[in-house]
Amino acid sequence: MTHLDDGAISAGAGAHAARAGGAGSGAVAAGLFEVDGVLTDTRDAHRRAWAAVFDVYLDCVGGPRGAAFTEADFRRYVEGRSGGDAVRGFMDSRGIELPEGELGDHATRSTVHGLSESKDRLLLSIIEREGVRAYPDAAGLVARARAAGSAVVAVAPSTTARAILSAAGLDGCLDACIDAIEVQSRRLRGEPAPDAYLAGADAVGVAPSRCAVFANAVGGIAAGRGGGFALVIGVDRMRSEVRSAELRRAGADRVTSDLAELRWP
Numbered sequence: 001m002t003h004l005d006d007g008a009i010s011a012g013a014g015a016h017a018a019r020a021g022g023a024g025s026g027a028v029a030a031g032l033f034e035v036d037g038v039l040t041d042t043r044d045a046h047r048r049a050w051a052a053v054f055d056v057y058l059d060c061v062g063g064p065r066g067a068a069f070t071e072a073d074f075r076r077y078v079e080g081r082s083g084g085d086a087v088r089g090f091m092d093s094r095g096i097e098l099p100e101g102e103l104g105d106h107a108t109r110s111t112v113h114g115l116s117e118s119k120d121r122l123l124l125s126i127i128e129r130e131g132v133r134a135y136p137d138a139a140g141l142v143a144r145a146r147a148a149g150s151a152v153v154a155v156a157p158s159t160t161a162r163a164i165l166s167a168a169g170l171d172g173c174l175d176a177c178i179d180a181i182e183v184q185s186r187r188l189r190g191e192p193a194p195d196a197y198l199a200g201a202d203a204v205g206v207a208p209s210r211c212a213v214f215a216n217a218v219g220g221i222a223a224g225r226g227g228g229f230a231l232v233i234g235v236d237r238m239r240s241e242v243r244s245a246e247l248r249r250a251g252a253d254r255v256t257s258d259l260a261e262l263r264w265p
Contacts, residue, residue, distance in 0.1 A: 028150065030206040039170060049126060081190060084112050091112075123158075137259040208227050212233060239257045
């Protein structure tokens, strides 16, 4: 079995396989893929939806000067997090405390759950208007994994993941999807905790030591590292040295901007 450095995916290739007791245990039997930024080109749609919601709210309450939502805010407080955690993190950074409200709060309510619902509705309208593009390299890797008899699982912190996957034509290529609805109903912890990825592995009956995690958010990489998975692959769609370095520091075994570089198995 060749190692990941040669472009192949094997359970003995990652730095984390030895800790998980998976080194030498055979080929990776499942891939756990983040949705936004790994499987689908929807990262910017999420960013725009959050920016619209946060900026409107800050305008309404007379937020502090310079408080507008930025790309740096998206990366620090939102990317890889559930809607509730994103709202809490961003508002805390601006010195604003919102009431939690309740799951199912209407999008017009100024609560954590209300703002999260508002963002989801706006994102769905963007998707309906603009469509969703699956990354060709990701679709190709998923096809190779399935042809090899490996399981494919989508993992996402959002409640809109299934709609995104359906719009991208990827829903029929998956064995399971662990989204925010699943996380909330099972009271799982969000990233950087590994709970959602562990749930994905469990859903297809594959031990973490035989799973590869593919993530583009630092939290997803940290979750893969913390869960004892065989391999953790950072996906840097921005092709940025700074971004790639962040993913490596978070624990990625390898960072790539093109999943076509990887063979399965």
